[in-house]
Amino acid sequence: MIKTTDMIINELSIYASPRTKLSRMVKKGEIFPIIKGLYETEKSTPGFLLAGSIYGPSYISFEYALSFYGLIPEAVYTVTSATFEKKKSKKYETMFGTFTYRDVPSEVFPLGLKIMKEDAYYYRIASPEKAVCDILYTLPPASNVEELHLLLNDSLRIDDSDLMKLNTVTIIELSKHYHSTNMKRLCILIKRLHKSIE
Incomplete structure (x- = not known):
């Protein structure tokens, strides 16, 4: 699924620092950056x-x-x-x-x-x-x-x-x-x- 940074930050609002959590998710391969401000949740997406x-x-x-x-x-x-x-x-x-x-x-x-x-x-x-x-x-x-x-x-x-x-x-x-x-x-x-x- 395609998600914007704002969508993800909103989903991670329970964390003290949503942006830090997002960075960790990217490093762990839990979410994948497409271009600035846009992410994909599935690595295998065509x-x-x-x-x-x-x-x-x-x-x-x-x-x-x-x-x-x-x-x-x-x-x-x-x-x-x-x-x-x-x-x-x-x-x-x-x-x-x-x-x-x-x-x-x-x-x-x-x-x-x-x-x-x-x-x-x-x-x-x-x-x-x-x-x-x-x-x-x-x-x-x-x-x-x-x-x-x-x-x-x-x-x-x-x-x-x-x-x-x-x-x-x-x-x-x-x-x-x-x-x-x-x-x-x-x-x-x-x-x-x-x-x-x-």
């Missing part, structure tokens, strides 16, 4: 369940979400999340793993999200379509549709068969909110791939 509490508002996206859905073959060990209007990227190195945060446009931030539950934890993660759009938004604009296709296949290692599984309508609707060249070209590419098998 890092992705903590990402939204470390820095937010945020949701899991980019490479971690693509790997989560099996859209890219590689395992991704850094938990990558999207934020908005933070102006600069953030990175946290913790005992629970590495966490990075990058901005997406504020108007698209609340769209295309899934709320998931694992044990007592809830977390937000981009849909497959949103994760693809988010990562393309952060990359330099492709000069044409063919270049974007190569970027998806070779650099990101997303197969055409997986691109075909994405919901075209969802991609088109999301693309309107990014105001991005890559997104416009993604819409054209997805339509072309579907036409090629008709």
Whole structure:
């Protein structure tokens, strides 16, 4: 369970010095610091369940979400999340793993999200379509549709068969909110791939 310093100090109020007691608990491995002011009671908690509490508002996206859905073959060990209007990227190195945060446009931030539950934890993660759009938004604009296709296949290692599984309508609707060249070209590419098998 995630707890703030204030929550723990309140729970330890029966002690003469709650903060001293908290320090001893950390040393004994009874509670585990995540970042300043935030603790986890279970050492084995998977890092992705903590990402939204470390820095937010945020949701899991980019490479971690693509790997989560099996859209890219590689395992991704850094938990990558999207934020908005933070102006600069953030990175946290913790005992629970590495966490990075990058901005997406504020108007698209609340769209295309899934709320998931694992044990007592809830977390937000981009849909497959949103994760693809988010990562393309952060990359330099492709000069044409063919270049974007190569970027998806070779650099990101997303197969055409997986691109075909994405919901075209969802991609088109999301693309309107990014105001991005890559997104416009993604819409054209997805339509072309579907036409090629008709």
